[in-house]
Amino acid sequence: QKEVEQDPGPLSVPEGAIVSLNCTYSNSAFQYFMWYRQYSRKGPELLMYTYSSGNKEDGRFTAQVDKSSKYISLFIRDSQPSDSATYLCAMISSSGNTPLVFGKGTRLSVIA
């Protein structure tokens, strides 16, 4: 079983739609949860960063972590064509010296 599972998509939505992206994980030691956005031929760029369970909102983006279910989500409201990218979940244990573990990434296209 992979440590982090993420549906690679692709996911195609119309402009203005609410997008839901998800990851599940198996390692209960993970405490920090990140969402990265990666445009084509670019490096991953940190979007959201959450510690332990709960929600975090930043503009049109909301990250949710449910540690009891080992499930994390990223919601994008009022999606825009500029949101078209690959979204990667990543997580790390509390020690800080263990490596980031990534999901495969979900490719999102927002159609105008």
Added chain:
Amino acid sequence: EAGVTQFPSHSVIEKGQTVTLRCDPISGHDNLYWYRRVMGKEIKFLLHFVKESKQDESGMPNNRFLAERTGGTYSTLKVQPAELEDSGVYFCASRDRDFGNTIYFGEGSWLTVV
């Protein structure tokens, strides 16, 4: 402030040749990481430097890969001799010493071995 910089951005080499990838982290960042993504797979950890010391090299695939970080500044990742399965994108990332800060990624070095 300059971000994480990687050279070269693209490289095509023949099987058996040597390639050296370079990473310049954000100035002052003690932590430097190398990650790799091969086609169809997730980004995977290769190794972690704290200053000039290797903190964790558990992700290095084999002894054809050699990473260095002399003086705790820039880092190089050498692949010698390159094999076809080494093709992929190699990402460097850096982080300040205090955990909780953002891990910043470079744009990657895209390696094709033919």
